[in-house]
Each structure stands twice: as C-alpha cells, then as structure tokens.
Amino acid sequence: MAALRARTVLLTGSNRGIGLELVKQLLGGPRPPAWIFATCRDPEGPRAQELRDLASRHPNLVLVKLDVANPSAIADAAKIVEGKLNGAGLNLLINNAGIYAQVSLETVDSEEMIRTYRTNAVGPLLMAQAFLPLLKKAARNSTEKGLSCSKAAIINISTVMGSIEKTSESFFKPVISYRCSKAALNMLTKCQALTYGEAGILCVALHPGWVKTDMGTQEADLTVDTSVRGLLSVLPVLSEKHSGNLLNWEGKVIPW
Numbered sequence: 001m002a003a004l005r006a007r008t009v010l011l012t013g014s015n016r017g018i019g020l021e022l023v024k025q026l027l028g029g030p031r032p033p034a035w036i037f038a039t040c041r042d043p044e045g046p047r048a049q050e051l052r053d054l055a056s057r058h059p060n061l062v063l064v065k066l067d068v069a070n071p072s073a074i075a076d077a078a079k080i081v082e083g084k085l086n087g088a089g090l091n092l093l094i095n096n097a098g099i100y101a102q103v104s105l106e107t108v109d110s111e112e113m114i115r116t117y118r119t120n121a122v123g124p125l126l127m128a129q130a131f132l133p134l135l136k137k138a139a140r141n142s143t144e145k146g147l148s149c150s151k152a153a154i155i156n157i158s159t160v161m162g163s164i165e166k167t168s169e170s171f172f173k174p175v176i177s178y179r180c181s182k183a184a185l186n187m188l189t190k191c192q193a194l195t196y197g198e199a200g201i202l203c204v205a206l207h208p209g210w211v212k213t214d215m216g217t218q219e220a221d222l223t224v225d226t227s228v229r230g231l232l233s234v235l236p237v238l239s240e241k242h243s244g245n246l247l248n249w250e251g252k253v254i255p256w
C-alpha cells in the first residue's frame with residue numbers, strides 16, 4: 001500500500017471523533033508528518049484533553065485554536081501556521097469539522113439551515129481561501145509530478161448524505177440542514193478542483209462511512225479506527241483522475 005508522504009498537515013475539528021483519530025493514526029504511521037496542525041475550537045478546554053496529552057508526547061503536533069464558523073479565527077490561525085512553517089508550504093488541508101441536527105422539512109428553520117451551512121460549507125470555503133497561499137507554496141516546492149496529497153491537497157470530509165442521486169436510500173433520516181450543507185460542500189469541492197488544479201492542488205470530498213462517533217452514534221457500522229484506516233489508505237492513491245470527486249473510505253467513487 002502506498003504511504004502518505006505529506007510533510008505538513010492541518011485538520012479542523014480534531015479534538016474528538018474522526019478528526020482526533022486522524023491525528024492519532026497520522027502520528028503513529030510509518031512516516032509521520034514533520035508538522036501536524038490539529039485545530040479545534042477550544043484547545044485549552046476539557047474536550048481537548050486527549051489532544052493535549054498527545055501534544056505533550058509528540059513535538060510535531062501543534063494545537064491551534066480555530067472555529068471554522070468564525071472568519072477572523074480562520075485568518076488568525078492561518079497567520080499562526082504560516083509563522084510556524086517558517087517558509088515551508090502546507091501539503092494537506094483536511095476540512096473535517098462538521099455539525100449535524102435531526103431536523104425534517106417540517107421542523108427545520110432558517111437559523112438551523114444557516115448555522116449548519118456556515119460550519120459545513122462556508123467554513124471549508126474560507127479555510128481553503130485562507131490557506132491557499134501555503135498550499136500553493138507546497139505545490140511549487142514539490143518535485144512530484146501530477147496531483148497528490150503528498151504535494152498539495154484539500155480534502156473535504158463530506159458524506160453520502162450530500163449525494164442527490166443517493167438521497168432516497170437514506171431518506172428515513174431527513175436531516176435537511178445537514179444534507180443541503182454537504183451537497184453544497186460537494187459542489188464546492190468540484191469548483192475548487194476546477195480552480196485550484198492549475199496551481200497543482202488536488203481537491204477531493206471523502207465520505208468516511210457511517211462511523212461510531214458522537215455524530216454517528218454507537219449504532220453506526222464502522223469503528224472510528226476502521227474508517228480512519230480506510231481514509232488514510234485512500235489519501236496516498238488519490239491523483240488528478242480523482243480530483244473533483246466524492247469517494248468513500250474504501251476509495252470507491254460515489255455519484256453526486
């Protein structure tokens with residue numbers, strides 16, 4: 001299996017669930033990145049204790065405060081990361097943070113639609129804008145041919161629930177605000193791929209499966225360990241032929 005050779009990685013929502021497991025498995029992998037920027041809303045708070053414990057044992061793990069729903073927090077985080085990278089670029093941006101609410105067409109309101117859209121779709125858009133100079137720098141500095149996660153990539157953690165073609169298979173859970181926000185994230189991924197490809201940046205949306213986390217609940221199919229192992233084995237094989245697509249944790253393309 002190909003190994004991920006990204007030297008610098010940044011993740012959002014990394015204090016629990018899939019984000020935290022991504023940090024753990026990246027740190028424990030055969031070629032851990034030189035820098036992992038694990039961002040979360042409250043790195044000093046009780047919900048980031050595991051992340052702080054990891055940072056105390058791994059000098060390549062840097063905790064950065066970042067609320068993806070707050071544009072000025074995104075800009076501040078980009079400045080901190082740029083300073084820490086000291087002239088190097090960012091190989092891999094993983095937009096993982098997300099929220100989910102059990103609302104139907106009858107119960108959803110405008111506030112809930114906008115709240116979820118701001119985190120799940122606008123957040124990843126602003127993250128890519130803010131970190132674009134660092135991603136471009138990584139692409140320019142790379143000797144790799146073509147597009148890859150080892151060179152420069154934006155990975156948007158999406159879901160099959162944002163696939164319009166697949167909606168009827170899971171509509172017993174309407175989750176309207178979540179579905180609409182992730183359909184927007186899927187569209188964003190396509191637009192990013194068409195725009196940023198020229199600069200050498202791969203853009204892919206990944207569905208992690210139905211995973212046992214606070215969001216997925218303990219009824220879910222996959223352990224977080226299995227899902228993240230899958231995601232991390234898909235990342236190294238992604239290339240220009242995948243850019244602008246939605247794939248699952250096994251690397252299979254999901255129709256939009």
Ligand code: NDP
Pocket residue numbers: 012013014015016017018019040041042047066067068069070095096097098099119157158159160207208209210211212213214215216217220
């Ligand atoms: P969890 O609810 O377990 O964790 C969500 C993470 O996102 C937390 O770290 C949370 O931080 C963070 N977060 C939420 N809002 C913000 C924000 N405004 N700024 C920064 N961080 C934020 O979810 P999962 O780990 O299960 O989900 C991770 C991603 O995977 C999401 O994008 C989700 O949509 C996607 N996904 C998950 C599936 C599943 O079955 N679990 C299925 C398909 C997709 P805090 O602790 O501060 O709240």
